Amino acid sequence: xxxxxxxxxxxxxxxxxxxxxxxxxxxxxxxxxxxxxxxxxxxxxxxxxxxxxxxxxxxxxxxxxxxxxxxxxxxxxxxxxxxxxxxxxxxxxxxxxxxxxxxxxxxxxxxxxxxxxxxxxxxxxxxxxxxxxxxxxxxxxxxxxxxxxxxxxxxxxxxxxxxxxxxxxxxxxxxxxxxxxxxxxxxxxxxxxxxxxxxxxxxxxxxxxxxxxxxxxxxxxxxxxxxxxxxxxxxxxxxxxxxxxxxxxxxxxxxxxxxxxxxxxxxxxxxxxxxxxxxxxxxxxxxxxxxxxxxxxxxxxxxxxxxxxxxxxxxxxxxxxxxx
Amino acid sequence: xxxxxxxxxxxxxxxxxxxxxxxxxxxxxxxxxxxxxxxxxxxxxxxxxxxxxxxxxxxxxxxxxxxxxxxxxxxxxxxxxxxxxxxxxxxxxxxxxxxxxxxxxxxxxxxxxxxxxxxxxxxxxxxxxxxxxxxxxxxxxxxxxxxxxxxxxxxxxxxxxxxxxxxxxxxxxxxxxxxxxxxxxxxxxxxxxxxxxxxxxxxxxxxxxxxxxxxxxxxxxxxxxxxxxxxxxxxxxxxxxxxxxxxxxxxxxxxxxxxxxxxxxxxxxxxxxxxxxxxxxxxxxxxxxxxxxxxxxxxxxxxxxxxxxxxxxxxxxxxxxxxx
Numbered sequence: 001x002x003x004x005x006x007x008x009x010x011x012x013x014x015x016x017x018x019x020x021x022x023x024x025x026x027x028x029x030x031x032x033x034x035x036x037x038x039x040x041x042x043x044x045x046x047x048x049x050x051x052x053x054x055x056x057x058x059x060x061x062x063x064x065x066x067x068x069x070x071x072x073x074x075x076x077x078x079x080x081x082x083x084x085x086x087x088x089x090x091x092x093x094x095x096x097x098x099x100x101x102x103x104x105x106x107x108x109x110x111x112x113x114x115x116x117x118x119x120x121x122x123x124x125x126x127x128x129x130x131x132x133x134x135x136x137x138x139x140x141x142x143x144x145x146x147x148x149x150x151x152x153x154x155x156x157x158x159x160x161x162x163x164x165x166x167x168x169x170x171x172x173x174x175x176x177x178x179x180x181x182x183x184x185x186x187x188x189x190x191x192x193x194x195x196x197x198x199x200x201x202x203x204x205x206x207x208x209x210x211x212x213x214x215x216x217x218x219x220x221x222x223x224x225x226x227x228x229x230x231x232x233x234x235x236x237x238x239x240x241x242x243x244x245x246x247x248x249x250x251x252x253x254x255x256x257x258x259x260x261x262x263x264x265x266x267x268x269x270x271x272x273x274x275x276x277x278x279x280x281x282x283x284x285x286x287x288x289x290x291x292x293x294x295x296x297x298x299x300x301x302x303x304x305x306x307x308x309x310x311x312x313x314x315x316x317x318x319x320x321x322x323x324x
Numbered sequence: 325x326x327x328x329x330x331x332x333x334x335x336x337x338x339x340x341x342x343x344x345x346x347x348x349x350x351x352x353x354x355x356x357x358x359x360x361x362x363x364x365x366x367x368x369x370x371x372x373x374x375x376x377x378x379x380x381x382x383x384x385x386x387x388x389x390x391x392x393x394x395x396x397x398x399x400x401x402x403x404x405x406x407x408x409x410x411x412x413x414x415x416x417x418x419x420x421x422x423x424x425x426x427x428x429x430x431x432x433x434x435x436x437x438x439x440x441x442x443x444x445x446x447x448x449x450x451x452x453x454x455x456x457x458x459x460x461x462x463x464x465x466x467x468x469x470x471x472x473x474x475x476x477x478x479x480x481x482x483x484x485x486x487x488x489x490x491x492x493x494x495x496x497x498x499x500x501x502x503x504x505x506x507x508x509x510x511x512x513x514x515x516x517x518x519x520x521x522x523x524x525x526x527x528x529x530x531x532x533x534x535x536x537x538x539x540x541x542x543x544x545x546x547x548x549x550x551x552x553x554x555x556x557x558x559x560x561x562x563x564x565x566x567x568x569x570x571x572x573x574x575x576x577x578x579x580x581x582x583x584x585x586x587x588x589x590x591x592x593x594x595x596x597x598x599x600x601x602x603x604x605x606x607x608x609x610x611x612x613x614x615x616x617x618x619x620x621x622x623x624x625x626x627x628x629x630x631x632x633x634x635x636x637x638x639x640x641x642x643x644x645x646x647x648x
Contacts, residue, residue: 024470105472108465109462127443
């Protein structure tokens, strides 16, 4: 078994050593740009961790690892168009840099490239990998569709929110672990349990992310404090606050959240104040811990040595105990 | 072997009996809408013809046939956004009907669905089918990128134009035949020859289409006469005319074609007049015939009975001798 640091370095190297500069340039330059915007390469890392867990040669997992990162970046690329997001990781998003049409088309080609990479996996697993990738893609689209639907609604339940997060974010983490496990030829029950681990961790991760938007201790979080509030995003915090508040406070929160004329910093402070009055921070923390616990229970179901599970436990802790 | 009419009916039935109404509706309604806009279902038909040619049970080709039609409609859907096309087959395009964001997202999901359908093919062929589909998708994206690049350029060669058409249109016809042949487990040389047939026919088809825009004998062509000219599209006719004309006429054509203030019908008549003076109609007809000949030579290379090749010959004639 390899250390997490080793696998992390491998995941980064795997993605960043690859160039995508094919012809025509107008199609491939945006792809290369998108793939070189950095990031933690968490999904490829998960593919490698899962293969390594069952003592499989991690190089057999390299195509699946590349595939899931290309797929992930394709979804970001199209999401940025739909969400009108000008910046990603401090740089102009692809559609801002190259225009809408090129971004749509290069995203499409990335999806095809992701499938091609996945299909390069050794033949015993290639079919299953392609299936997992395409199924996960449909789920990610379903999640993004729900996310856009929710923007128009004021009656989104926590349950619906969590299902949206599962589809939009978690499924791809589960898919990454699943692919590593498939490549390692482990039994079906292990593959399913690892996929569950990924999905539960993903939900915990997203709610933690929602929390860090309001209560990050670290200055350089990379996002402005309260950005979700400024963007009127329907986060776990907001939806839970609407669910928890009595009629009066509910109305105040609703009108404050949707007030475009309010001074931003003032608005953000007042929303956070309401969250705190309603105890949303500790409710959210409990939900994060609950999903983390479910993830750990899934991991326990995997029939592998305790030693081999260590990397996933460290991975989960890093994601969930972070303060930025 | 089945008759072409039988296979055509089968192809239409295969596509139109399927519904795509899953949850969430905002994702799947546009897909269902796109898949029910009609059309000749040429690509599924080609999959069936190729499988049938080698006496394979055509029902084994049904998933690949559905896959290529979904893939084709996905590319139309995204192309319509990029090209700002309000109508397709007389109905509002998906982005006009459902909005840009839903059209981007539903297109993405269609791509994933196409892969899923392809992968449902029996296991001996599933992997190859997925490979062919994803490779064809990249080629279609390359073709669309070139097409958009050409809009900005006035020095597009005929050779470059034909390569664009090959990628954007022909590859998917070749891919359809290829998949049918793979499913029929015929030898590699036959698969390659059929793929060539599809690509050559596709090029002939597109140039014929360019011609029909100017010289359709039939009133109900479904398109307005000279629409390509009105849209300032860089067709074979326009590029060949620029290549053929002397300096004076070349300048007249350039300024006329790009003149937005000209009265449309007047402009269209004058452009067609220039084409006729330069003999472009018969040059184009020769090129159509040349590519048809190449297609037929490819078909001759296929080791199968003359009888079994009849459907493809009828198919090609229908496409190329049409007057609308």
